[in-house]
Amino acid sequence: MRKPVGLVPSSWLAVFSLTIIACLLVPACQQKAKLPAAKITIAISTTPYSGVIYVANEKGYFREEGLEVALRPAMYGVIALDALISGEADFAACAETPFMFAALKGKGILAVAEIVNSVKDVAIVALRDRGVESPADLKGKRIGYPSGSTAQFFLDTYLTVHGVPRGSVQAIHIKPDDMADALRVGKVDAVAIFQPYVVVFGKEFGGNAVTFYGETIYKSSFVVVAGKKFVAERPEEVKKLLRALLKAEAFVRENPSEALDIVAQSIGKNRSEMKTSFQGFDFRVKLDQSLLVNLENQARWAIRSKLTDRNKVPNFLEYIYFDGLKAIRPEVVTIVR
Numbered sequence: 001m002r003k004p005v006g007l008v009p010s011s012w013l014a015v016f017s018l019t020i021i022a023c024l025l026v027p028a029c030q031q032k033a034k035l036p037a038a039k040i041t042i043a044i045s046t047t048p049y050s051g052v053i054y055v056a057n058e059k060g061y062f063r064e065e066g067l068e069v070a071l072r073p074a075m076y077g078v079i080a081l082d083a084l085i086s087g088e089a090d091f092a093a094c095a096e097t098p099f100m101f102a103a104l105k106g107k108g109i110l111a112v113a114e115i116v117n118s119v120k121d122v123a124i125v126a127l128r129d130r131g132v133e134s135p136a137d138l139k140g141k142r143i144g145y146p147s148g149s150t151a152q153f154f155l156d157t158y159l160t161v162h163g164v165p166r167g168s169v170q171a172i173h174i175k176p177d178d179m180a181d182a183l184r185v186g187k188v189d190a191v192a193i194f195q196p197y198v199v200v201f202g203k204e205f206g207g208n209a210v211t212f213y214g215e216t217i218y219k220s221s222f223v224v225v226a227g228k229k230f231v232a233e234r235p236e237e238v239k240k241l242l243r244a245l246l247k248a249e250a251f252v253r254e255n256p257s258e259a260l261d262i263v264a265q266s267i268g269k270n271r272s273e274m275k276t277s278f279q280g281f282d283f284r285v286k287l288d289q290s291l292l293v294n295l296e297n298q299a300r301w302a303i304r305s306k307l308t309d310r311n312k313v314p315n316f317l318e319y320i321y322f323d324g325l326k327a328i329r330p331e332v333v334t335i336v337r
Contacts, residue, residue: 037063037066037067037068038066038067038068038234038237038240039067039068039070040067040068040069040070040090040091040237040241041069041070041071041072041088041089041090041091042069042070042071042072042089042090042091042092042093043072043074043079043080043081043083043084043088043089043091043092043093044071044072044073044074044080044092044093045073045074045075045076045077045079045080045093045094046073046074046075046267046268046269047076047077047194047195047196047267048195048196048263048267048269048274048277048278048281049077049093049095049115049116049121049195049222049281050093050115050222050267051115051116051252051259051263051278051281051283052115052116052245052248052249052252052283052285053071053093053115053224053245053248054071054262054263054266054267055248055251055252055259055262055263056244056245056247056248057069057071057266058262058266059247059248059251059262061243061244061245061247061248062240062241062244064244064247065240065241065243065244066240067237067240067241067244072088072089075177076146076149076176077092077093077094077095077098077222078094078095078098078148078149080092080093080094081094081098081099081102081109081225084109084225084226084227085102085107085109085227090226090227090230091112091224091225091226091230091241092224092225092226093115093222093223093224093225094222094223094225095149095150095194095220095221095222095223096150096220096221096222096223096291096294096295096298097148097149097150097152097153097298098148098149099111099223099225099295099319100295100298100299100302100316101148101302101307101308103295103299103314103316103319104299104302104308104310104314105308108227108228108229109225109226109227109228109319110225110226110227110228110231110319110320110321111223111224111225111287111291111319111320111321112223112224112225112226112231112238112241112242112321112324112325113223113224113242113245113285113286113287113324113325114221114222114223114224114284114285114286114287114288114291115222115223115224115245115249115283115284115285116221116222116281116282116283116284117219117220117221117222117281117282117284117288117290118195118219118220118277118280118281118282119213119214119215119216119218119219119220119280120195120198120213120215120277120280121150121194121195121220121277121280121281122150122151122154122192122193122194122195122198122213122214122218122220123154123192123193123198123211123212123213123214124138124143124154124155124158124190124191124192124193124211124212125183125190125191125193125197125198125201125202125205125209125210125211125212126138126141126189126190126191126209126210126211126212127183127189127190127205127208127209127210128207128208128209128210129208130186130189130190131189132189132190132210133210135158135162135164135212136162136163136164138159138162138164138169138190139164139165139168139169140168140169141169141170141188141189141190142169142170142172142187142188142189142190143155143169143170143171143172143188143189143190143191143192144171144172144173144174144179144182144183144187144188144190144191144192144193145171145172145173145174145191145192145193146173146174146175146176146193147173149194150194150220151192151193151194152192153218153298153301154192154214154217154218155171155192156301156305157214157217157218157301158192158212158214158217158218161214161217172187172188174187174188174191176193176194176197179191179193179197179201180200180201180204183201183205194220195277195280196269196273196274196277198211198277199273199274199276199277200273203273219290219294221290221291221294223291224241224245226238226321231321231324235323235324238321238324239324239327239328242285242324242325242328243328245285246285246328246329249283249284249285252283253283256278256279260274260275260278263278284332285325285329285332286325286332286333286334287320287322287325287332287333287334287335288332288334288335289334289335289336291320291335292316292317292320292335292336295316295319296313296316299313299314299316300313317335317337320335322335322337
């Protein structure tokens with residue numbers, strides 16, 4: 001008997017239905033489900049030290065890693081760290097000295113990576129017409145410094161190494177943006193300060209300025225810091241951040257001129273003023289043994305100088321988060337535990 005025209009056997013319908021379902025499901029299986037980007041806030045200083053963070057943001061590396069990042073600008077690293085501690089940010093970028101002071105206070109923070117080192121980060125800029133030509137001439141002078149910063153540690157260390165008694169100078173706390181005026185009006189004869197101010201002051205005062213670096217005395221570090229609670233609850237987001245920063249590190253290394261442009265524009269600084277200091281920075285994402293040594297040395301200095309109520313150096317291993325960077329690039333984690 002001839003089958004009625006237009007009727008399709010039930011077995012054919014079953015096969016057809018399965019084919020349609022397969023066509024709909026296969027692409028979905030092949031394509032990764034796009035989860036919403038994790039939102040984080042990074043408190044970041046408007047200085048070149050945070051260069052890899054600015055580059056990661058500008059080049060879209062955070063987005064590539066599934067992060068939606070809000071940058072919270074701060075004038076200096078210590079202010080950025082305060083924002084983290086107060087709960088206004090998830091991460092902060094700061095120098096190792098304010099991080100050390102926060103650890104001495106027992107704050108619940110962890111360094112997740114270093115992002116830059118420099119031996120020409122901090123210097124003493126003095127004026128020749130105030131009688132300063134050599135380090136020994138600093139004796140009896142008034143020297144400005146920003147309290148709680150790498151510059152304060154550098155000043156004390158530099159004076160000690162060059163045989164200038166700490167009590168023989170008058171050290172005065174001055175905000176970095178007020179230092180040029182303080183030098184001009186004679187409030188101070190010299191200042192201990194970090195980049196880019198070192199280069200800016202050198203240009204502003206020209207031949208009257210003499211700059212004392214301490215390449216063999218001190219190597220600064222800038223670290224990315226997170227709260228212990230955040231690291232415990234959101235470790236994958238720490239890894240995403242670190243992967244983005246490693247991409248930015250590679251970009252800075254391979255495209256230094258463009259990286260300088262990005263950072264100068266991001267922080268609103270003159271490119272030519274930044275160029276010298278930027279070239280002296282070693283932008284590498286790592287956790288190096290030198291960081292641990294530096295933190296311990298600075299803690300001893302803070303205790304000896306009575307800048308803290310603590311009388312014992314803390315175990316800084318408890319303030320460093322190893323698992324994130326070690327899971328991504330273990331060879332750059334060289335701290336001995």
